[in-house]
Amino acid sequence: MKDYSIYILAAYSFCFLSLILLIFLSKIYLSKSEKKLNEIDKNG
Amino acid sequence: MKNIFINPGQLNKLSEFLSPWLAIISFIFLIFGLWLSFFYSPIDYQQGNAVRILYIHAPSAWLSMLIYSFLAINSFFGLVFGHVTAFTLARAAAPIGLTFTAICLVTGSVWGKPMWGTWWVWDARLTSVLVLFFFYIGYIIFLKSFSDFTKGEKFSSILSIIGIVNLPIIKFSVDYWNTLHQPASISKFSSPSIHIDMLIPLIVMFLSFLFLFLYILILRFQAELIIRKININNMKFYKDS
Amino acid sequence: MKSIKMVRRRKKIYRIISLLLIISISLFLIIYALRDNVIFFYSPSEVREKVAKKEIIDGSLIRLGGLVQENSFLRNNKSQIFFVITDYKKEISVVYSGILPDLFEEGQGVIAEGFLRINENSMKFPEKFSLKKNDFYFEAQTILAKHDENYMPPEVADALEMEMNDND
Missing domain, CATH: 2.40.50.140 (Nucleic acid-binding proteins)
Structure with a gap:
């Protein structure tokens, strides 16, 4: 039976890197929107 | 109970409470699932250890379809009843579904190269999943392409409801047509054509991804709610001036 | 007041359902016409x-x-x-x-x-x-x-094959 470790590594790393990126971007999105809201509250 | 679905503020409060729990549950399932898929799961009699790709491929494929149904149902309620919560949930779900569809396509491709002998073929299953991917992209682009965000919401909701006809095509493509992609292994509950030692990691990984989806959904829901507030504020500002 | 809202809602639902119906029928016809190519x-x-x-x-x-x-x-x-x-x-x-x-x-x-x-x-x-x-x-x-839809460890596959041979 052949060893497919490289393919497994590629698949898992793509999967988890993209999920981590998604969480990271979502967190940034949330903090940015909160900042914006605070600015508006201060000004208006 | 009914109020939770109509009043976004209540869901927002609930989500603040739920968020850490969902993250913890997802993480526990993930660690357990990874251990199962790398150490507990036996190798397959034909695929060898390439079967381990299945444990992320199949759950992300299920989720990509589940999230799309969630998106379309929320769009429907948003359109018909005008619920802010439904629209916001749909908005929040779209990028997550897009990511899971991308994971499904890429991991499938990486599995296909050594197993089938090709990265990609244009058979009914692979093509219909690619169409699902484009529906997600279309939904997100439609959302952002109107200066009046409620208009964008309406158009993209209609698009997502149209896209729901694609889901049964994805599901049954492997049964109706000759495809390179194999038919479903777990369609029959009494005796799935997958060994129990491979079924357990599959289900644990699915649960992990499911809770991860809920966690990110809540995160994005909070953000989208704030953005909506800002947008409405801006619109009032322009109306007044 | 409430009834106008209800009527509007019902109209919307009918519109969405008819949209879905039209699209699924036309899609079905397309798939049927292209069945040899699919x-x-x-x-x-x-x-x-x-x-x-x-x-x-x-x-x-x-x-x-x-x-x-x-x-x-x-x-x-x-x-x-x-x-x-x-x-x-x-x-x-x-x-x-x-x-x-x-x-x-x-x-x-x-x-x-x-x-x-x-x-x-x-x-x-x-x-x-x-x-x-x-x-x-x-x-x-x-x-x-x-690939077929069967996933099992090699030992199970061997056992199954032995069983098949016994039955022959």
Whole structure:
């Protein structure tokens, strides 16, 4: 039976890197929107 | 109970409470699932250890379809009843579904190269999943392409409801047509054509991804709610001036 | 006041349902019209049927799918590969020179992409294929292995096979 470790590594790393990126971007999105809201509250 | 679905503020409060729990549950399932898929799961009699790709491929494929149904149902309620919560949930779900569809396509491709002998073929299953991917992209682009965000919401909701006809095509493509992609292994509950030692990691990984989806959904829901507030504020500002 | 809202809602629901209906009906018609094109490969029986109807002729580029017949695989010294694709009703001999995917095995599913050729004595198949003159064979350009939906550890597969042999 052949060893497919490289393919497994590629698949898992793509999967988890993209999920981590998604969480990271979502967190940034949330903090940015909160900042914006605070600015508006201060000004208006 | 009914109020939770109509009043976004209540869901927002609930989500603040739920968020850490969902993250913890997802993480526990993930660690357990990874251990199962790398150490507990036996190798397959034909695929060898390439079967381990299945444990992320199949759950992300299920989720990509589940999230799309969630998106379309929320769009429907948003359109018909005008619920802010439904629209916001749909908005929040779209990028997550897009990511899971991308994971499904890429991991499938990486599995296909050594197993089938090709990265990609244009058979009914692979093509219909690619169409699902484009529906997600279309939904997100439609959302952002109107200066009046409620208009964008309406158009993209209609698009997502149209896209729901694609889901049964994805599901049954492997049964109706000759495809390179194999038919479903777990369609029959009494005796799935997958060994129990491979079924357990599959289900644990699915649960992990499911809770991860809920966690990110809540995160994005909070953000989208704030953005909506800002947008409405801006619109009032322009109306007044 | 409330009733106007309800009527509007109902109208919206009807609109959405009719939209979905129209789209699914038109999609169904499109798929029905293109049913031959949606199919990824033909089985040997279908190919023979289509050859009889002249829908597939000598030199047609098609995909042929089925199982690799047991004890049919042969490799000659020019690294040409010969085997038979069968659907247990009809079979077609295949010639191929190239890399085989890892899942390729006798008794396993396979899809060959290439040209259908009429045998005009130019192609020498090994003797055991007993290809008659003017019968057709398949000249494959690419071979894809088709995986089935069964997943199990090797020990279980061995046990199953033993059981099968016992029953015979």
